[in-house]
Amino acid sequence: MSRHTHLATALLCIGLMAMSTACGTGRHSTGTPDNWVTITNGQLWLTPEGDTVQAHAPGFLRQGNTWYMVGEDRGKEYNPDVNLYSSTDLQTWHFVKKIIRNGVTSPDLGTKRMIERAKILYNAKTKRYVVWCHWEASNYGASEAACFSSDRIDGDYRLEWSGRPMGIKSRDCNVFVDNDGTAYFIATTEENQHLGLFRLSDNYLSAAAHTQLFPGQQREAPAIVRLGNRYFMFSSACTGWAPNQCKLSWTDDLHRGWSDLEPIGDSKAFRTQPAAILEIRGTRATTYLYVGDRWKDPTLAETKTIMFPVTFTDTSCDFQYRDSFQINFKTGEWREKR
Numbered sequence: 001m002s003r004h005t006h007l008a009t010a011l012l013c014i015g016l017m018a019m020s021t022a023c024g025t026g027r028h029s030t031g032t033p034d035n036w037v038t039i040t041n042g043q044l045w046l047t048p049e050g051d052t053v054q055a056h057a058p059g060f061l062r063q064g065n066t067w068y069m070v071g072e073d074r075g076k077e078y079n080p081d082v083n084l085y086s087s088t089d090l091q092t093w094h095f096v097k098k099i100i101r102n103g104v105t106s107p108d109l110g111t112k113r114m115i116e117r118a119k120i121l122y123n124a125k126t127k128r129y130v131v132w133c134h135w136e137a138s139n140y141g142a143s144e145a146a147c148f149s150s151d152r153i154d155g156d157y158r159l160e161w162s163g164r165p166m167g168i169k170s171r172d173c174n175v176f177v178d179n180d181g182t183a184y185f186i187a188t189t190e191e192n193q194h195l196g197l198f199r200l201s202d203n204y205l206s207a208a209a210h211t212q213l214f215p216g217q218q219r220e221a222p223a224i225v226r227l228g229n230r231y232f233m234f235s236s237a238c239t240g241w242a243p244n245q246c247k248l249s250w251t252d253d254l255h256r257g258w259s260d261l262e263p264i265g266d267s268k269a270f271r272t273q274p275a276a277i278l279e280i281r282g283t284r285a286t287t288y289l290y291v292g293d294r295w296k297d298p299t300l301a302e303t304k305t306i307m308f309p310v311t312f313t314d315t316s317c318d319f320q321y322r323d324s325f326q327i328n329f330k331t332g333e334w335r336e337k338r
């Protein structure tokens with residue numbers, strides 16, 4: 001190697017070191033040329049600008065190759081706003097907009113609301129983006145939900161409705177859209193006793209029908225996914241911010257026949273609580289990613305978003321935490337980190 005080549009190599013190395021130091025504070029995509037992206041758990045997510053990603057108990061919507069994520073801005077810890085981010089690799093999250101400002105977006109509802117578990121849907125008929133969330137008062141006595149909508153994902157969301165869905169006390173929540181476009185709001189109901197499955201109206205802006213599930217079983221943080229004709233649900237017990245055992249149930253009919261709750265993973269869901277199940281469908285495989293919150297780690301504002309692949313069998317699920325793993329958004333495959 002000539003002296004010039006040595007010099008050039010040294011300069012390149014210094015340049016690369018400087019780049020990696022500059023990038024070292026964020027959570028940036030570590031993609032390889034063959035499309036494998038490494039997902040690493042346990043750290044705060046930072047935007048490319050170095051700001052903490054504040055979107056806890058997130059909800060997701062995929063449009064083309066872009067993932068949108070909405071969630072609680074716990075920067076102020078309590079009385080959260082709702083933020084919207086976008087990403088193409090579930091790793092590098094760009095701040096798009098604060099879509100719900102506590103006390104501002106709907107001033108008539110006051111400034112002291114706890115807006116939790118915001119989830120986003122797209123209604124193909126009305127071409128509107130719809131956000132459902134838990135809309136709570138400080139002692140969790142309100143037990144209400146709220147629904148917002150906008151004609152653009154990054155538009156001005158307006159309050160459509162708030163209250164107890166169909167008059168039923170409702171807390172922790174999620175949404176699920178079935179293959180035929182029917183959407184459901186699923187919430188922990190009646191003082192955390194049951195889960196309520198609320199079929200939404202065609203425009204997704206109101207609850208149209210209610211089915212009580214898991215009576216008296218005190219489940220929260222529900223997340224549903226459909227594989228073929230079978231629905232699987234993850235849920236937690238109700239222990240505030242403290243993690244507890246994640247349980248799995250399955251059925252072939254959303255409204256009835258849910259199996260007994262089966263404990264999966266370790267006794268604390270690897271210090272998480274379910275928020276979502278993402279489907280990564282590729283040319284060779286479909287991978288399901290569990291998304292959960294590691295609350296108060298150590299503060300609410302520093303709550304971590306944890307993701308790991310889960311594998312469903314006919315009636316169960318391999319639910320195993322990984323510090324890191326690799327995912328290929330093209331083929332849909334995942335593998336251990338190399």
Ligand code: DGJ
Nearest residue numbers: 116117172220221240241
């Ligand atoms: C557990 C719920 O899942 C969270 O969304 C939040 O409501 C906390 N409880 C509050 O203690």
